[in-house]
Amino acid sequence: MPAPAGRRDKAVDCQAFADALVSKGYGRLVIQKGAGSYNPCVLVPPGSTSAAHGTLAIEYFDFTPSLTQHVSDAALVISHAGSGSIFESLTAGKALIVVPNPLLMDNHQAELGRHLAGMGVLACAAPGDLVNAVLQLEPAELKPYARGDASGIAAAIDALTGRAGLRKTAKAGQGR
Amino acid sequence: MLMMVEQLDKAHYSPRCYVVAATDRMSGTKALTKEQAWASSSSSNSTSSGSSKASGPLLEEIPRSREVGQSYLTSVATTLYSLAFAAWIVLKQRPALLLVNGPGTCIPVCAAAFLFRALLLLDCRIVYVESIARVERLSLSGKILHASRMADLLFVQWPEMAKRYKGATYAGRLY
Numbered sequence: 001m002p003a004p005a006g007r008r009d010k011a012v013d014c015q016a017f018a019d020a021l022v023s024k025g026y027g028r029l030v031i032q033k034g035a036g037s038y039n040p041c042v043l044v045p046p047g048s049t050s051a052a053h054g055t056l057a058i059e060y061f062d063f064t065p066s067l068t069q070h071v072s073d074a075a076l077v078i079s080h081a082g083s084g085s086i087f088e089s090l091t092a093g094k095a096l097i098v099v100p101n102p103l104l105m106d107n108h109q110a111e112l113g114r115h116l117a118g119m120g121v122l123a124c125a126a127p128g129d130l131v132n133a134v135l136q137l138e139p140a141e142l143k144p145y146a147r148g149d150a151s152g153i154a155a156a157i158d159a160l161t162g163r164a165g166l167r168k169t170a171k172a173g174q175g176r
Numbered sequence: 177m178l179m180m181v182e183q184l185d186k187a188h189y190s191p192r193c194y195v196v197a198a199t200d201r202m203s204g205t206k207a208l209t210k211e212q213a214w215a216s217s218s219s220s221n222s223t224s225s226g227s228s229k230a231s232g233p234l235l236e237e238i239p240r241s242r243e244v245g246q247s248y249l250t251s252v253a254t255t256l257y258s259l260a261f262a263a264w265i266v267l268k269q270r271p272a273l274l275l276v277n278g279p280g281t282c283i284p285v286c287a288a289a290f291l292f293r294a295l296l297l298l299d300c301r302i303v304y305v306e307s308i309a310r311v312e313r314l315s316l317s318g319k320i321l322h323a324s325r326m327a328d329l330l331f332v333q334w335p336e337m338a339k340r341y342k343g344a345t346y347a348g349r350l351y
Contacts, residue, residue, distance in 0.1 A: 082309075090351070153305060153350070156347045157303055
């Protein structure tokens with residue numbers, strides 16, 4: 001069960017986190033280091049890209065331009081609270097724990113994480129609470145995320161520009 | 177942006193011109209790649225697509241008003257420059273619809289379109305779509321457009337935001 005994890009690396013790179021994953025039945029942990037300066041050294045020996053922690057296989061890489069395949073393979077995604085990462089996981093139907101940057105607690109990314117957690121579609125945790133969040137999360141208890149689309153916005157733009165009237169006329173024309 | 181254009185009638189909303197920040201190397205390429213995909217799928221679906229190809233999608237680059245870390249004194253000069261640049265693009269393209277989604281670059285373009293419309297030189301609707309990341313407060317671009325009432329439609333992606341900001345419209349989320 002891979003769990004791509006970006007920042008907040010220290011919360012991920014610890015024995016307690018690996019223990020939590022094992023106790024919840026996850027078998028595989030995939031870590032993306034990302035742009036941060038912290039290099040995992042507890043779960044993965046420095047200089048190596050894989051390790052094992054009991055039954056948990058751990059893979060590690062610095063960066064990949066697309067996490068799509070990793071997200072698709074995952075049972076649980078742990079990421080920062082950037083909107084791109086959040087909606088990539090939610091629209092893929094994945095259980096998600098977001099960890100907003102604690103140095104930016106008032107910024108809109110933390111607000112988005114808390115808002116979606118309030119909707120019950122993901123869990124939101126501070127770095128220090130990540131282990132607890134993993135232990136407490138029952139992915140089946142998360143509400144499914146209802147994916148949005150641009151049709152409402154497009155219809156309102158059509159109405160504004162007069163295109164909506166044109167469309168009705170065209171439909172009436174087809175009807176005749 | 178591309179998700180919205182995807183949903184719009186591309187034969188009606190044509191020709192299209194994308195305005196990107198000069199320092200943004202990704203967005204313009206993405207837009208033109210998407211446009212190519214739309215063009216090839218529409219030409220394979222219908223045999224008659226000659227007229228729309230003649231005026232293909234355009235890309236305009238605009239200098240940023242202010243780079244991160246730039247001093248406020250020189251920002252005044254660069255903002256005036258980007259406003260003049262935006263005005264030139266708007267006059268050249270004469271859009272009927274200006275659809276913007278938030279980066280600071282959109283403000284000089286909106287201001288130019290708003291000004292030309294006030295002078296009756298342009299008949300253009302301005303539509304702003306706030307980021308889905310904004311659940312409690314508008315971004316700076318959103319605040320400027322909301323306070324100045326420059327936008328004919330100001331979309332927010334959460335119903336709570338439409339309640340908080342009078343005049344904002346909620347018409348669903350993009351994601």
